[in-house]
Amino acid sequence: MLQEYMDRKYRTDNKPSVEANLIKNNVAIVGIGQTQYTKNSGRDELDLACEAIQNAVDDAGLKMSDIDGFDTFILDRLSLPMLINSLGTPNVRFSCEVSGGGGAGCAVAVHAAAAVATGQADYVCCYRSLNEASGHRYGRGDDFIEYMPVALTPNYGYIWPLGFVTPLGWAGVWGRRWMHEFNITREQLGWWPVVLREYAQNNPEATYFGRPMTHEDYMESPMIVDPLKLHDCCVNTDGAAAYIITTVERAKDLKQTPAIIAASAQCCPIEQEIQTIYQRPSISGLVETWYVGQELYRVAECGPDDIDVAQLYDPYSIGGIIQLEELGFCERGEGGKFVEGGDNIRIDGKIPCNTAGGLLSEAYLHGWNLVIEGVRQIRGTSYNQVKDVELSMVTGGPGVASSGIILRR
Amino acid sequence: MTVEYNPDQKIPHPAMWGVLYKSSTPFWEGVKNKKIMLQKCKSCGNLLNPPRPMCPKCQSQENEWITAKGTGKIYSWVTFNEAPHPAFKAPYAAVLVELDEGPRIVSNMVDVKPEDLEIGMAVEVTFEDVAEDLTLPKFRKAG
Structure with missing residues (x-):
């Protein structure tokens, strides 16, 4: 994987045949649901999850008792048994908790899709619930240690005592290297958050709805973890979101236009652990995003020019822009120039990105909100609807075991 | 620093x-x-x-x-302007040092302010006892 990336040559002779892919065009996202996104929900995460799941079930036109599988990714603080005890789903026969943190933003859908494509379950609910604004923050070092012991792996011993303890720091190191090698400027970075904030002004459910931001505002915002400013970083969110996956065949009897999975991909490349990718020959690019893109294009039999709209997992601006390069929307090292002025990622641009506001301006729902917006673009119900969407891409987080899906009508 | x-x-x-x-x-x-x-x-x-x-x-x-010889170059760094953990006082920088042998390690500088850091700066290891039971490898500007 790493060698293919260093050579920039994606091999097809060592990949499974596209004909044998049971997910492609056979599985769809049929229901989406969320709670309000707030800064202080005043409710517990189980409570929020139940509401979001009920909304997704209603949206699909299903009954709660139809749900027979559950899927999420690690660093989730919900108890699945308590969730099942509350929802009353009587026939759960599939459950999954994917590794990789935010990288698994789409891998959750991939595993759920595999489950329904192979008959392990009929309707899998992918859920996420967080009180990350009012409660425990993944992005804070002390919270991370205390509440997320699953992350306590030996390699943390090599970075935490040096005060190198948050995702912003881990990503800032490869971000700075990328900026250094390709002369990416601070001014260029700012266009990603500014355009996302514009999208959020049309999305009443977005955290930053009603709070516009100019490029000057961005430039004046404080530096949090140099090279990242406050507005380079995702919001903190209380809220929950869920979506339901089933076969295209079953989707025919349901309420909504299905968002059919044209391709799905997950990868776990070597030398990565929560974004500490530092032993790779080069850290100014991301093998995982490149690989996911190449695999999605191979399976969907399309290329970057065919993608109409993209939701890229962007916990910070650099994570969004560098993905534009690795997914082939622009040349390597050209991401800064590509976003300059913002037009390329606006609604009529070359590739409209994170059209609900993304993780920076809509919500940090660990990518669930990105999948949901990807589905809305297929249904034609986005607050920032791109015209005649045929293919809608969603990706997982950068710098970790990542994932992606391409949805179609 | x-x-x-x-x-x-x-x-x-x-x-x-x-x-x-x-x-x-x-x-x-x-x-x-x-x-x-x-x-x-x-x-x-x-x-x-x-x-x-x-x-x-x-x-x-x-x-x-x-x-290892303990010498290398700064490959990249970040500066924490807010302390992400109560044990550390901001601002401070975490540097990624590429050792002359090849591997890279995360550390801190003992004598260079965050604003004076540069990619490619030659550095050498020093050791700091930060607690009774904890010694950490840190770096200073070489030469």
């Missing part, structure tokens, strides 16, 4: 994590003795950092430990 610590807060200790695998023990034993130790595959010579039980290049589980 070394990192300043809050005396009433416990610095995250490597042992909290390192004990999970025996692979990392020689590194921390080395640091106590003021050396940077690197794991080396006995079969193909690959340097394994962080250490691990199997060489990812040749799958050998036979390895030895060598002493």
